[in-house]
Amino acid sequence: MPQHHIRTAVQNRDAGLAKITALSWRAGAAGVAVAGLLTVALAHHPVAGTVPAGYRDDHGSILIPAQPPSQAPGSGQVTSGAS
């Protein structure tokens, strides 16, 4: 193989490696950035196990009952009044 062909091949190889290296760095940097963004975003959410048990804060309004109370005769089993 002529000498100048060898030089060209080496130059092409080095240029290709440089591109791959640059792409790898960009991909790595992008990954780090995305991971950082996810960390920041998820940091605002409660960690599993620290959410108050049973509490559902997704209700944007006072929950209406499944059905309204019905009239009943006589006395009650309990009394609802202020205390």
Place this chain on the structure above:
Amino acid sequence: MTTSAIARDAFEVFGTTAVLLVSRPGAIGQARSIADRLLAEVDLACSRFRPDSELSRLNAAGGEPTPVSATFADLLAVALRAARLTGGDVDPTCGRALTDLGYDRDFADLLAAGDAPPRLTGPVGPVPGWTRVRLDRGGRRVRLEHGAQLDLGATAKARAADKCAEQIADRADCGVLVSLGGDVAVAGQPPEDGWRIRVTDDHAAPEWAAGQTVTISSGGLATSSTSVRTWRLGGRTVHHIIDPSTGEPARSCWRTVSVAAGTCTDANTASTAAIVRGAAALDWLHAAGLPARLVRHDGTAETTAGWPYDDPGDAA
């Protein structure tokens, strides 16, 4: 299922009366154990009258961030949600207003003290407001901006009733009604005709007291009144429902408001807000679809959103 299969237990807690009803009589002991444990947790978290409670420590923290338990975080989150959903009419930062009114000790001790001179000679002014409370739920830390003092009484008792009912139904596998001072939560399979509740001014009144008997099968029912938990201060009668816009006891056209909702917590939130809102509460409850019974000082009543017709002769 018939009412004859229902077992009952009653005991004193939070300075009021608790009642447990279960549809499987053999479960009453387990139900009581569950309730005792939960109510002890709530008392230790948010009693205003215990110096060792988390609430007392937070109120004394001078604006410093304070670590709190999961129980306290839950109760505070519920209180802040109530404030948000009512536009601040139910506000947890009314602690100082209640203290200024003399309500700084167990209610029985307050009554025993008799008429006391007012602590403030000038106007009280609005409460600091719920937006002064910073709750970091993930980190379980709370910061009160300087001057804000919490009282979770409006919602904590109702939340406790909901949690007791939910856990008893799950663990004891039965239908259950929990009443904490008249804040009623039910869970599990109800009796065939539902749970019968006498709605009246005072939770301590007998089951046949003037009022109305209704049934519910799920969710909760709560009653707020300006005629109960009253005391004398400076020659006038005051009560415990604070209007956050004035820091004074609410001057409502309603003597008593009862609301049914998807949970006891939400029922209590709405009944308390209705007292504070006065006449405007009727439209608000209608629009929200919340069944309610509102009783004026003269005993006449209004109902909303499917609450059964109230015979005026029965509404005294």
